[in-house]
Amino acid sequence: MNYWLVKTEPGNYSIQNLEKDGTCVWDGVRNYQARNFLMQMKVGDTALIYHSVHGKEIVGQSLITSEYYPDPTDESKKFMCVDMKFISKFTKPYSLDMVKTNPKLSELRLLKQSRLSVMPVSQSEYDEILKHV
């Protein structure tokens, strides 16, 4: 069981969209490091959903429901996607500012690699975030 954080621009696809859809294909990743993390995802893992640009907060979580497979939106056939299912939308989103000021979250890759869109999160970090949402 592993924990992840995935980023999305809510103008493109938001937690509200995922809540309404129930499930989605997490496609569109076009970065090798992010792809490599996607390829490590297993069915049953959970992912925090982060709204970048407009929001800058962790807004909910999803359940990974498939292993990786070729991203149908990628004509080069180099990139992968996974399926995921809505779990919850947080009543109190966990903001980027809260991440920055919480010493327990100082190692989150979100802070160090601001452009990485799929990243692993440790269980203790995941639990720390869930305590406050």
Added chain:
DNA sequence: GCCAACGTTGGC
């Protein structure tokens, strides 16, 4: 294989 040029992301 290096690296300059370029494009994109995302915080501010």
Added chain:
DNA sequence: GCCAACGTTGGC
């Protein structure tokens, strides 16, 4: 809207 950071592309 700006721009720093960073990933990718392509000429050499």
